[in-house]
Amino acid sequence: MKQRKRVLLLSGMAALIVLAAGAGIYTYMRYGSPPGKESTSGSEIESGDKESVSSETPSKTEYTEEEKALVESQTGVTVADDGVMHVDLGTIMAEEESVNIKREEAYSLALESLGEGAKIESASIQEHEETKYWVVRAIKGDESWQIWLNADNGEEFIKQKDG
Secondary structure, eight states: OHHHHHHHHHHHHHHHHHHHHHHHHHHHHHHSSOTTOOOOSSBOOTTSOOOOOOTTSOOOOOOOHHHHHHHHTSTTEEEOTTSOEEEOHHHHHHHHHTSSSOHHHHHHHHHHHHOTTEEEEEEEEEEETTEEEEEEEEEETTEEEEEEEETTTOOEEEEEEOO
C-alpha cells in the first residue's frame, strides 16, 4: 500500500513538472522570453504578442529630436528616455473608433484608387490641420504609394508615389 502511494505521489509530481515545463515553453514561444523575464528588444509591443526581431538587426534606441517627434506624432506611440518605443493599442483603437471611416473601408478605398494588383502595406490615422486622415501605404508592382483619405468621409486628399 505504501509503495502504491509513493508511485502515485511521484506520478503526480512528474505530471506537475511536465505541465510547468510546457507552460514555460509556451510562454517562451509566444512572447519571446522566459516566464518572469521582460524582453529587452529596442521596441515593445504592448498587445501581448511580441514580434521576433532578427539578432543581426540592432535595435534602434537613439533618436534625433526630429525622429522622435515623427515617431510620437503617431497616435498611441511614445519613445521613452532609454529609447524604447511603446505602442498603446487601446489609444489607437479608441481613435479608430472615433472616425466614420473604419480601417477595412480605408483599405478598400485605397485599393480601389490604385486598381488591380495593389496590396496594402500599412495604415494609420494622422491629423493634419485639425482633420483626421487615414494614411494608407500600398504597393502596386514595384511602386510604393501613399494615399491620404479623410477619416470622416473617405474623400481622397493625397495620392502620391513614394521615392
